[in-house]
Amino acid sequence: MSRTAPHAPDGLALVRYAAQTESALCAQDEAWAASGWTRRRFLSGLGMAGVAALGSQLVTTRVAYGASTAGTRNTLITVFLRGAADGLRILVPASAALGVDYLHGVRAALVPPSTGLISLPGTGGWALNAAMRPLYDLLWNTGELAFVPAVASPSVSRSHFQSQQMLERGGSAAASTGWLDRVLVELGPGTTFRAVAAGSAAPAALAGNQPALVLDSLAGFTFPGWAGIRPQAEAAIRTLYRGQAGTLGQDVPTTLTALSTAAKARAALGVRNGAVYPGGNFSAALKDVAALLRAEVGLQVATVDVGGWDTHTQEAVNLDAHLTSAAGSLAAFMKDLGPTRRQRVTVLVVTEFGRRVAINGSGGTDHGHGSVAWLLGGGVVGKAVHGSWQQLSDGVLDHGDVPALNSPFDVMGELAQKRLGVGSLATIFPGHSFAALGVARTV
Amino acid sequence: MTRIWPSIPQAMANARRTAHAPLGWDPVNHVLSRLAFGPTVATRHYVSVNGVSAWYRQQVAAGAAYSGYRGSPAVAVCGPLLSKTSVQVVALKNSGAVHEWDSTGQLCRVTLGLQAWSAAQMYETLVDFFSNHLNVTSSHDVWTTRHTYDRDVIRKHAFGSFTEMLLASARHPSMLTYLNLAQSTKQSVNENYGRELLELHTVGMIYSEDDVTNAAKILTGRTIGTDYRYVYDANKHWVGGVSVLGFTHANDTAAGGEAAADALIRYLATHPATAQHLAQKMCLRYVSDNPSAALVSALAQAYLDSGTRIEPMLHTMLRSDEFWQSRGQKVRRPTENLIATIRALGTRPASMDKALRTMEWSARAMGHAPLEWTAPTGYPDVAAAWRSSSTLVTEWTMHIALADSWWDGFARLNKTSLYGRTPHTSGEAITLLTRRLVGMTYSATHNAALQHMLGEPASTPMAKSRLQALIGPMIAVILDSPHHALR
Numbered sequence: 005m006s007r008t009a010p011h012a013p014d015g016l017a018l019v020r021y022a023a024q025t026e027s028a029l030c031a032q033d034e035a036w037a038a039s040g041w042t043r044r045r046f047l048s049g050l051g052m053a054g055v056a057a058l059g060s061q062l063v064t065t066r067v068a069y070g071a072s073t074a075g076t077r078n079t080l081i082t083v084f085l086r087g088a089a090d091g092l093r094i095l096v097p098a099s100a101a102l103g104v105d106y107l108h109g110v111r112a113a114l115v116p117p118s119t120g121l122i123s124l125p126g127t128g129g130w131a132l133n134a135a136m137r138p139l140y141d142l143l144w145n146t147g148e149l150a151f152v153p154a155v156a157s158p159s160v161s162r163s164h165f166q167s168q169q170m171l172e173r174g175g176s177a178a179a180s181t182g183w184l185d186r187v188l189v190e191l192g193p194g195t196t197f198r199a200v201a202a203g204s205a206a207p208a209a210l211a212g213n214q215p216a217l218v219l220d221s222l223a224g225f226t227f228p229g230w231a232g233i234r235p236q237a238e239a240a241i242r243t244l245y246r247g248q249a250g251t252l253g254q255d256v257p258t259t260l261t262a263l264s265t266a267a268k269a270r271a272a273l274g275v276r277n278g279a280v281y282p283g284g285n286f287s288a289a290l291k292d293v294a295a296l297l298r299a300e301v302g303l304q305v306a307t308v309d310v311g312g313w314d315t316h317t318q319e320a321v322n323l324d325a326h327l328t329s330a331a332g333s334l335a336a337f338m339k340d341l342g343p344t345r346r347q348r349v350t351v352l353v354v355t356e357f358g359r360r361v362a363i364n365g366s367g368g369t370d371h372g373h374g375s376v377a378w379l380l381g382g383g384v385v386g387k388a389v390h391g392s393w394q395q396l397s398d399g400v401l402d403h404g405d406v407p408a409l410n411s412p413f414d415v416m417g418e419l420a421q422k423r424l425g426v427g428s429l430a431t432i433f434p435g436h437s438f439a440a441l442g443v444a445r446t447v
Numbered sequence: 448m449t450r451i452w453p454s455i456p457q458a459m460a461n462a463r464r465t466a467h468a469p470l471g472w473d474p475v476n477h478v479l480s481r482l483a484f485g486p487t488v489a490t491r492h493y494v495s496v497n498g499v500s501a502w503y504r505q506q507v508a509a510g511a512a513y514s515g516y517r518g519s520p521a522v523a524v525c526g527p528l529l530s531k532t533s534v535q536v537v538a539l540k541n542s543g544a545v546h547e548w549d550s551t552g553q554l555c556r557v558t559l560g561l562q563a564w565s566a567a568q569m570y571e572t573l574v575d576f577f578s579n580h581l582n583v584t585s586s587h588d589v590w591t592t593r594h595t596y597d598r599d600v601i602r603k604h605a606f607g608s609f610t611e612m613l614l615a616s617a618r619h620p621s622m623l624t625y626l627n628l629a630q631s632t633k634q635s636v637n638e639n640y641g642r643e644l645l646e647l648h649t650v651g652m653i654y655s656e657d658d659v660t661n662a663a664k665i666l667t668g669r670t671i672g673t674d675y676r677y678v679y680d681a682n683k684h685w686v687g688g689v690s691v692l693g694f695t696h697a698n699d700t701a702a703g704g705e706a707a708a709d710a711l712i713r714y715l716a717t718h719p720a721t722a723q724h725l726a727q728k729m730c731l732r733y734v735s736d737n738p739s740a741a742l743v744s745a746l747a748q749a750y751l752d753s754g755t756r757i758e759p760m761l762h763t764m765l766r767s768d769e770f771w772q773s774r775g776q777k778v779r780r781p782t783e784n785l786i787a788t789i790r791a792l793g794t795r796p797a798s799m800d801k802a803l804r805t806m807e808w809s810a811r812a813m814g815h816a817p818l819e820w821t822a823p824t825g826y827p828d829v830a831a832a833w834r835s836s837s838t839l840v841t842e843w844t845m846h847i848a849l850a851d852s853w854w855d856g857f858a859r860l861n862k863t864s865l866y867g868r869t870p871h872t873s874g875e876a877i878t879l880l881t882r883r884l885v886g887m888t889y890s891a892t893h894n895a896a897l898q899h900m901l902g903e904p905a906s907t908p909m910a911k912s913r914l915q916a917l918i919g920p921m922i923a924v925i926l927d928s929p930h931h932a933l934r
Binding site: 086087161162163164165166203204205206211216217218219220221224225226227228229230231233236237239240241243244245248249250251252255256258259262263311314316317364365366368370371403 | 467468469627630631632634635636637638639642646652656659778813814815821822824827830831832833834835836837838839840841843844847848851853892893895896897899900901902916917919920923924927928929932933
């Protein structure tokens, strides 16, 4: 995540460089004052423009929160476990009624021993992988944690890429925009920071015409150098892209506007409430999101990706390692936010599909269908495992996989409505007949 | 309606003289921005003088003459491990002479260096394309074999036939490790490779789950033996009839299992859906994010007619009016921008190894280190997948870093030499810079934006111009502009 250049000039060299240029500029100014331009006037004029821009952005924020009937002050964060995470090893159907005996028959090596499970009381026998301990300890008893098993999009595809597209585009791989983009359309205008994708590229969920900010490091989101003419350089770039067709015409002004807000938001960096992040890219991304939430930049939706779940081999070791990191990072994030702020923050964790129920010859699992969705934070109907489930058996499985008993769009749609205040879901999940599972509460 | 002409000059002559604004009609810079990693002064001169057809022939010849890593000897010496066998690399690592990460690191750096400085530019674009098409993520998991995959599969066949490349990939330990084919056996079939062979490498999303199962079965037995070598182990091969997308095989002996799977791979390579799939991706890479169906079909036909050869697809593309009308329709991806910037500035390495390490760090910071996309899809090739504010700011920072010679490994840039001649006024200087760096004169509005940045009118004499202090930022902002961001 760090953007520190191994070869970039050190601080002193930068200062020296700026000073040299500055003195050269002063000499130029004297030679050039007769022309009627003055550098001082030029700079102060731009400075005013900068303040005005920040002001207008704050006004936009109030518009988004005040005037928009749809708007809440909540944030929905979607975490995508890329690679198809094995739901059966994350949220384990650990009772006979749920089908644990069947699991022992076809994937014994992948069923954690009962001593290694955290049983979830009142759920009919569901249990968590021990790697989920930090989340359970922090959020279960306060009612801020819930799960939905057997979640899969209606497609029969077992292709990672098609299934990710299906989920992120909201039911139609052919849709030209993502479901979160359409959520933003429904919500109406917001701030530059209303939609943030943490990472190096925009996810398909945000594909579309609504500006989204893709950020891989808040600390690194700066525009260094420039010998004292940064405002002028930024103004020139803005003019060069004015009216530019295509994505750059949208992204360049968004980026320039975001730079000043980011500088302000950096003051909110730093971990609070005694949280300890385990490290790694996912932790770093969540730390940035926590800072943006603290800085009240108007964040409505955020996306974070975590890869490494395609466990065709040695799943017990590989999945548990990833799960330890992911659960630890999410628990640290929620602790970092603190109990009050996280009432306004809901996290949905999804994956493109689950794994084959039976183990393969490499101690792993091949591509399957239903997997588990996690819900964390404010407004979640917690201490519960929601949705349908059928006791596992040969007859219940869909081509050897957990069947799609619960639609991800029902979960996503319910959160969009109850947490973000979206009205109709007709444009967000076209053709999907929505039925809330009761996973969330209204604001 | 796209039309394919008998020759490249005819296609150029009959194309509408158009481009995506603010870029203008400019066949020389266009071909050097698509079939090379960006124009340089020398290549621009060569194409201007000799024409596009001559340059194309020269590049086809260069692809053969400078295959492997020979396109730049100065770059190649920074990758001494790339000519070694897996056994040799492991021996060097065990002796403490090198680290585990040196083989993949050298591969990343040499790839970047060849993109910037190889004489065989068109070849390097194909290497980049097929490295991503048949992606094996260059990582610690494959540190013993990834470099031989680059050398013996991708670079060996980039100007040859796709069938041969695909057959080579299906026997390479690096691919067999990456997509788990090495662990797939008749007792327990691992479907990972079988699925991606269909979905990503060949026909695309037209397969059924039964096709995956059948493909995975016939491929069993391909594994890794001693010395990190590919071996076919008949004892692990699943025997029995298979059927995949119209291909059927009795597959009735274990000993014949390798040939049976080769037959499937040949069948898939020549499948019309594979031709469409490859042609679509080639058009995305070289033409636009929305190529016409007619152009895609023309490339697919060229592929099928030539027995799956790769070069005829490029030649067909250059004989289309659509190609010549597509200038500016692609956004440079982050590392493409880095390489094009180095080529536009003419920045030379002072220490090649240090320069390559700087480039490696820069590419990685933008999420675009060559060969390192983690999914088997390879890096995406459309602008929508690369939208990022962080990347934009990092690219702008990269421009000023290269313009003002901040970075290790590069010779100090003689900025005023970019004028080419001595300008008399600030406005003339800016025009000389835009022509030199992006090959065109800016519109009045865009020139005014640059003039405004300086805070002086275009008529300002050079002796009084603030360009004397601000030429670095001026170069950087020219490189920040859409004229350079697009290709």
